[in-house]
Amino acid sequence: MRAAAFTSFGGPEVMKAMEVPDPHAGPGQVRVRVKTAGVQHYDCAIRSGWTPSYGVTVKLPQIPGNEFAGVIDEVGDGVTGFSAGDEVLGFAMLNCYAEYVVAGTDQIVAKPRTMTWEVAGGLTGNGQGAYIALKAIGVAPGDTVLINGAAGSLGSIAVQLAKEWGAKTVIGTASENNHDFVRSLGAVPVTYEEGLAERIRNIAPDGIDCAFDTAGGEGLYAAVELVENRERICTFYAYDLVEELGLRVVRGERSAARLAELAELHTQGKLHIHIREVFPLERAADAHRAIESRHGRGKIVLKVD
Known part of the structure; x- marks a missing residue:
């Protein structure tokens, strides 16, 4: 073959x-x-x-x-x-x-x-990865969630699942040319660059409940600064910083049942x-x-x- x-x-x-x-x-x-x-x-x-x-x-x-x-x-x-x-x-x-x-x-x-x-x-x-990560950080109805790298395949699915699971506000970091795309998924876009944490505070003055990092860099450091409970921060990118930043490693087994759930969300028009x-x-x-x-x-x- x-x-x-x-x-x-x-x-x-x-x-x-x-x-x-x-x-x-x-x-x-x-x-x-x-x-x-x-x-x-x-x-x-x-x-x-x-x-x-x-x-x-x-x-x-x-x-x-x-x-x-x-x-x-x-x-x-x-x-x-x-x-x-x-x-x-x-x-x-x-x-x-x-x-x-x-x-x-x-x-x-x-x-x-x-x-x-x-x-x-x-x-x-990426569908199962996003699902596992968001369950690990406990995304719940009413939460304000930060997704670092929201325009990528993993991040864009995470944005949609967070919204589907009842997050009040999802903030997604992305390059400026991807802001319209991130906005179309239901997130508030914000650019990567120095001063990111302060810009996120301006969007969410009541704070960030949890964060999922898919890109590292300023976005991950902003998550550590803004999320009070580091158990509610997950990275699928900067594994070399996990110990330094006091984060936990999140792993999970993929399953056919979870995949079927994701496929059904797509069929229903809830996952693009x-x-x-x-x-x-x-x-x-x-x-x-x-x-x-x-x-x-x-x-x-x-x-x-």
């Missing part, structure tokens, strides 16, 4: 299109012919040589990618509830930048008929996924360059089939 993979660690240039052996579904698994695969910073970190401390073994040549959408074409023994020909979206830790991916039935859900393949391929990673750019599989290196440039708006996706 065709895949985008790397045979050595490094920058985006190590990503190459290549032929690799086809995988096959084992007991309790399905094989999916991939239509689209989302691109995340997690994938870039793996490519650069980082190995998570939980549940991942990187073996060269390695196919990155941890979210996908496609059509089931092979069903393993013991599988119930899914059949060949079903359209699904799902997640895996690696191996999604390929024509085929194998996943357990606890990693996939049915693709809503009205959901595009581009959205389906890019929903699960902005597709920033779609690259063919053979241009995975360019997709990595684009996501690593930061300050982009929305989701980057690979078109596989």
Whole structure:
């Protein structure tokens, strides 16, 4: 099968299109012919040589990618509830930048008929990440919430979930050219630059209840300054500052049930996924360059089939 993979660690240039052996579904698994695969910073970190401390073994040549959408074409023994020909979206830790991916039935859900393949391929990673982060900081009705990096795929989903869960005010940091987009999601936009904490105070004179950081920098420092309880601050970016700033590390397992909830919110028109750019599989290196440039708006996706 065709895949985008790397045979050595490094920058985006190590990503190459290549032929690799086809995988096959084992007991309790399905094989999916991939239509689209989302691109995340997690994938870039793996490519650069980082190995998570939980549940991942990187073996060269390695196919990155941890979210996908496609059509089931092979069903393993013991599988119930899914059949060949079903359209699904799902997640895996690696191996999604390929024509085929194998996943357990606890990693996939049915693709809503009205959901595009581009959205389906890019929903699960950032969608579940935002959900886990906001639950960890306890976003509740009436809260004033700060989302640092609100125009990116992770931040934009977090803004929408915070509003859906009853936040009174959501303030989103973003580059000035992304302010209209952030405003369209229901947040009050504010630019990154010196004096950010004071500008946020002017918007929310009664204070900030909790904050989710996806971009580091001034936004994270402003969150630490403005949020009284540091248990209600979460970063998915500046892990190197967690100990220094007295924050906790937030992790959570992705689940099919949570993914189904996010897909239903999208179907109801309550969760919009902005597709920033779609690259063919053979241009995975360019997709990595684009996501690593930061300050982009929305989701980057690979078109596989």
